[in-house]
Amino acid sequence: MSVLTEIRNRFRPALAGLTADVDAALGMIKPAQDAKFGDFQANFAMSLAKAAGKPPREVAQQVADQVQLDDLCEPLEIAGPGFINLRLKQSWLEQAATSLLSDDRLGHQKLPARKYVIDYSSPNVAKPMHVGHLRSSVIGNALDRMLRFAGHEVVSDNHIGDWGTQFGMIIFGYKNFVDPAAYQAQPVAELARLYRLVNQLCDYHEALEEAPKLETRLAQQVAKIQRAEADGGDPKQLKQQLKKLQQEHTELKESLSSAQKKIEAIKTGPALSQLAAQFPDIVTASREETAKLHAGDAENQRLWDEFMPKCLDALQGVYEKLGIKFDKTLGESFYNPFLADVVESLKSKGMARDSEGAACVFIEGNEAPFMVQKKNGAFTYATTDLATVRYRVEQFGTQAMLYVVDKRQSEHFQLLFETARRWGFSGVEFHHVSFGTVLGNDGKPFKTRAGDTVGLESLLDEAVARALKIVSENNPSLDETTRQTVADAVGIGGIKYADLHHNRESDYKFDWDKMLATSGDTATYIQYANARMHGIFRKGQIDRASLAAGPQKIVLTNASERALLLQLLSFEDALNAALADLRPSILTQFLFETANRATAFHQDSPVLKEEDAEIRRSRLLLCDLSSRAITLGLSLLGIAAPQQM
RNA sequence: GUCCCCGUAGCUCAGAUGGAUAGAGCGACGGUUUCCUAAACCGUAGGUCACAGGUUCGAAUCCUGUCGGGGAUACCA
CATH class of the missing domain: 3.30.1360.70 (Arginyl tRNA synthetase N-terminal domain)
Structure with missing residues (x-):
């Protein structure tokens, strides 16, 4: 307790x-x-x-x-x-410490078990993972680990996007543009290339159509602004109105310039413009491939069956780097057979009705409908999500469902949860564990200099490469294998920690130097505090097992020992608070504070040199406790804690 | 138009259901190493918590309004 x-x-x-x-x-x-x-x-x-x-x-x-x-x-x-x-009282603190020493849960009592499903990461298999998947994966995995440790039954489920329009593009690309040799050698890279190519061509055609419309609207907008200025009127109202109009103007300009860029990209490449001319209706054609897949077309199904394992393998590579494992990977395709019945059920309960040809659920207080079937008969992700809710409750007995998804989708989840409750799942606890955007140094969503999204795998590789450089500079005496292990821990841990220590709802700026800094609120600093404790054991040739077997008595002789122990005694509160709000950042706070106090203790409480045997032993026990607390805490965040660095 | 979120130190960010003199890290400035890893430690400076009202014993926190920033808004998922 x-x-x-x-x-x-x-x-x-x-x-x-x-x-x-x-x-x-x-x-x-x-x-x-x-x-x-x-x-x-x-x-x-x-x-x-x-x-x-x-x-x-x-x-x-x-x-x-x-x-x-x-x-x-x-x-x-x-x-x-x-x-x-x-x-x-000091005496009470010393006595309380003994219950921690003999407990590998560091005083945390398991919570009454509940059945959770935690839905996170959820990339689209058709395209490589990018930085946008980082937060969901990292936050989701941390919560996954924390909930399990706390005593819950957790099913982690990667709800991958394996059934959408993107797959139609890949299929279309494969049928028309595949380079067989490249596909043989590196199938996933080739599929990704095909996706990018088809996507680019589709963008081009759509942009071609849009650009003139945008130009007209832009001209109209300019006219509107001029008219408003000429009309004058109440200065305050005018100012408001102009501001609004200017904003719309800027937006139009941006849309137009992005459309022009897409057009330029094709026009400047002779090969591309030839393809664009050759496939003028590529947009409809790739949509058709999607529709055929959904309708059970044999050839498309065969291609899908062929592509899927390869795509999943590629994802697996990223998850291995991140140290993430899922219990289930039930993507959108898995729920395809249930969708018609979901709509049927909603209709029969009077929850869904026809609106402009589509089947929608309307929740009062929300302007937007929850659309479960489009007018062309296709189902939406709303339908899939409802089918998923039902499946999870029926198959796993789920009591609480966590969706670790971008905060921009909050409206969708609000509608989903309310619809699900009315549909018969009012006993289930739903949480949208929402998070903000990863920003670049300019305060805008993190992109490469060319304006593309940043690939997640290369990001992780760069983190490890940077970490390796830092490790080699700081501790050249480590052998190469150890250096590599430490670089993995510091690099991947640094990225994860930087993400987790921010309040998840906030946007945050991605900054290499900050996340890999050796001092301050970083993974490295915390890992180092732990490594120093291990250093003491190494140097003193202390066997921790026999330490645990001896008398478990803490004596407090100075302020740094006391502060450290008091901190260690708060682990249970920290973890429970983090879980109550589903905020890993509360746990990172605990870890940083623990590392701080452990370092202060390390600074002014000599251990091996202490002559008084009782005090020396007590300090060794404090080292052991701090190291265990940091290692356990970091592990709950999915971050490694090397013994040496 | 409607709805949601945000505005805290030079920078990046914390501030759990309202509580004492608003915190941390970085950066700046000054100091610390014959001593278990200096990838460290200690100290100093730095804020009208966007603004204006209100609620109460007490407000960064709750309410209203203003200004500024971002996001969502029917057939992409």
Whole structure:
């Protein structure tokens, strides 16, 4: 049990007579925000004062007099308007440490098990993974590991996009443009090339069609602006109106220039322009390939069956680099057989109705419909998602479903969850674990200089390469194999940590130097703190197993030992708080703080040189504990903790 | 048009259900190494929490409005 929980339990009886909502009051007991106020503080007196009809300090005093904390804390202090400050007794802390020492869960008690499905990563198999898949994969995997450790039954499911328009493009590309030799040698690279090619040609034709329309609209927009300026009117309103018009103008200009770029890209290449001329209706044609696939066309199905394993292999390569494993990889195609029935069921329950030829569910309060069938009869990802919900509940008995997906899709999930509840899954807990965008240095979505999305695999390789350079500079004495292992841990760990330590809802700037920095709030810093602890064991030739077998007694002799131990005792709270909000960043905070305190301890509490055998042993135990805490914490984030670096 | 999110130190970001003098990292400045990994540590400076009202014992946090930025908005997934 965590220290905080213990303290709260002690306060419970003393608060019983004061408020109807004891838990709320207990929630106002928290770690002290400043060490000078002690270790913990209770803030409930102020809010209870009015109901009690007494000044807050009197309320605080009354509770302080009643609560039984003599063994745990120094005498309580009432401070300021009515804060109760608590300082733990050294003897109690030393004693509490023993329960950590003998526990490989570091004091974390398993939570009541629930059945989770966590849906993350979800790339499109037709195209290589890019930086946009980083956050879902990394955050999802961290939550996956954390939930399992906490005692839940978790099914991780990679809901890959293997059935959409992109596949039609690949099939079309394969039928018309494949280079058999290249396909033989590197099938996935060739398929990716085909996808890019067809996509580019489709873009070209669509742009050709769009560009004149955009030009007209742009001219109209300019006219509108001029008219508005000429008309004048209320200055404030005019300003607003002009601003809006200008914004639209900018957007139009951007769309036009992007269309022109797409046209240019084809026109400047003779080979490309020839292909473009040769396949004027490539857009419809590749859509048709998709439709044929969905309709069960034998040839397209055969191609799909041939491509899929190769595409999955390619994804697997990235997941191996990331250290991610899924229990299930049930993509969109898997749910194809169930889609018609989903729509049927929604219709029969009166939830879906016809609207402009499409079948839609309308949720009041939302303008946008939840479209489950298009007017051409095709199903949408809404349909697939509903089929997925039903399948998971029926097959896995899922009680809670987590979707680790970009925050821009929040509206979709809002509609999905509400529709699913009405459809009969109101007992299931749904969470859209949303996250922001990875930005480049310019504050815009992270792109290459050429404007393309950044490939995920090359990003990971670059991280490891950069890390290897740093490792080699900092510790040339390591042998090559170890250096490579450390580079993997530092490089991949650095990318993951940088992502996880931000509040997931925020956008963040991707910055190599920051994420691989050796000091500051980085994976490297935390890993290094751990490696130093291992260094002590190595140097002192300490066998950790026999350390664990000896007397488990911590004696606190200075402030850095105390601060470190107190921190280690909060692991359970940190993990539970992170899980309650599905925020790995709360766990990274714990790790950084632990590493900080471990390093401070390392700085001013000599271990091997300590002459007093009891103190030396106690410090070794603290080293062992910190190292275990960091290793465990990092592992829950999917980050390696090398013993030497 | 409608809806959602954001605006905190020079930079990048934390601030869990409102709590004491708003934090961290980087950068800047100053210091620390005969000592278990200096990939480190210690210290200093730096903020009108976009702005204006309101709610209350107390607001970066809740409410309203203004300004600024981003996103979503019916047949892509």
